[in-house]
Amino acid sequence: MTQTKPLNNAEALSLVKDSVTQIVPDADFTLIRPDDRFRDVLELDSLDFLSLIELLSEQAGVRIDEEDYPNLTTLADTTRFLVERTRQGS
Template sequence: MKPLNDAEALSVIKESITQIIPDADFTLVEPDDKFRDVLELDSLDFLSLIELLSERTGVRIDEEDYPELTTLSDAGRFLVDRTADRP
């Protein structure tokens, strides 16, 4: 997969969250809010999100990366950086 820009990364994140929580209301989530708290994702939902993001982007996401995926802006930056690192 090609490197993602900020808008593409955010779109992939939101689409993935919507697959897990179809009625997720992103108007409640500011870029620096902890989206797990605002959207009430439990740990199983979060693991499903990690799996979806990994499948959709081809980015390996390890447990030590989870703290980088707490806000929409951090998660987007993480995906942009990781997809840019690939050859």
């Protein structure tokens, strides 16, 4: 895990987009509104989603457990989750 400082909204959103782009290189974020279920819009399968979780966990320096997955369905939710989790120092 690399990141240890708390993230603000812009940093967390950038981290999410960068991580998604590593899984789906041609991801078009102009098609995804903040409250869209990005997994559906980008057609991420289960393995892609798990890869994304691993990347987010590694890049943000936080633990993301299976019970956290429902908090990671939209760009807005995922951004909010990372901001809160990095502030907790988990």
